[in-house]
Amino acid sequence: MGHSNGTSKAPDWAMKPIRRLGSNLRQIHDFYHLTVGGLHAIIKHHEFLVWGDERIRELTAKVGDPETDKDLVATHERENQTQRAKEQADLARKEVSAGFPVLHSQQAVFLWGAVEGIVATSRFLNASSNKLALVVK
Numbered sequence: 107m108g109h110s111n112g113t114s115k116a117p118d119w120a121m122k123p124i125r126r127l128g129s130n131l132r133q134i135h136d137f138y139h140l141t142v143g144g145l146h147a148i149i150k151h152h153e154f155l156v157w158g159d160e161r162i163r164e165l166t167a168k169v170g171d172p173e174t175d176k177d178l179v180a181t182h183e184r185e186n187q188t189q190r191a192k193e194q195a196d197l198a199r200k201e202v203s204a205g206f207p208v209l210h211s212q213q214a215v216f217l218w219g220a221v222e223g224i225v226a227t228s229r230f231l232n233a234s235s236n237k238l239a240l241v242v243k
Contacts, residue, residue: 119231119232119234120228120231122227122231123223123227123231124224126224127220127221130216130220131217134213134216134217141206141209142206142209145198145202146198146202148191148195148198149195149198149199149202151195152188152191152192152194152195153195155187155188155191156188156192159184159188162184
């Protein structure tokens with residue numbers, strides 16, 4: 107049976123699940139930071155939309171042009187977009203201010219599953235390896 111490298115005494119079959127776990131941990135770490143950054147971006151996006159809407163109202167009031175039907179549709183769409191952005195920003199703010207409880211619970215479930223997977227795979231591979239060793243002898 108081959109060993110995974112010159113310094114490890116563990117056989118290849120035992121190291122594969124550990125390497126896969128390491129890869130999964132890197133992915134969950136990257137996803138965590140991506141999610142945190144995304145939640146902050148959602149909050150900033152909403153703040154920008156609010157500022158933009160206020161500025162549009164100010165400029166429109168200065169110009170004094172009456173809104174056409176097309177402008178009314180655009181205004182309604184902009185208000186819908188702003189409302190959706192507000193709802194998303196409120197949800198993001200709640201998650202951020204609470205310390206990311208949903209994100210952390212999802213990571214805990216993922217990590218638990220990953221550890222269970224490595225244990226089950228290692229036990230299966232160990233049993234398979236022992237059976238193979240008995241057949242070879």
